[in-house]
């Protein structure tokens with residue numbers, strides 16, 4: 001049985017999209033859906049293209065590298081299993097793939113937790129917009145894993161900004 005922080009990860013039998021996403025991560029691959037019609041990658045996982053509404057798609061592996069576009073700090077656990085995780089940062093990462101698509105203001109942005117080398121929530125003092133990140137995969141059991149992000153050793157994309165205080 002797949003678990004995250006001690007809580008069961010239940011995937012509906014009619015949800016092959018989320019199952020495939022987590023199975024690929026279990027194999028160390030960060031995949032997103034590529035539309036069969038317009039060829040755009042998309043996130044979050046879903047059954048129709050948000051750009052052209054087509055239903056056809058295939059998995060496409062992405063680098064998992066990107067820049068923190070924005071973030072939020074969770075102070076109150078949303079579930080008892082998150083009690084010893086707070087505070088933790090949820091980062092909106094703009095992946096290196098498909099930047100500036102479909103307009104110059106858009107990008108392929110993915111939400112997940114920011115973790116450290118021990119797979120624990122990264123220190124709040126180290127979180128900032130503009131920092132470079134890479135994918136990290138947290139095993140869930142049953143061959144599944146959850147893609148998360150950790151800070152990479154690349155220089156920041158621009159002067160880092162963070163909310164202090």
Ligand SMILES: [Zn+2]
Pocket residue numbers: 035036037038039040049050051052053054
């Ligand atoms: Zn499309």
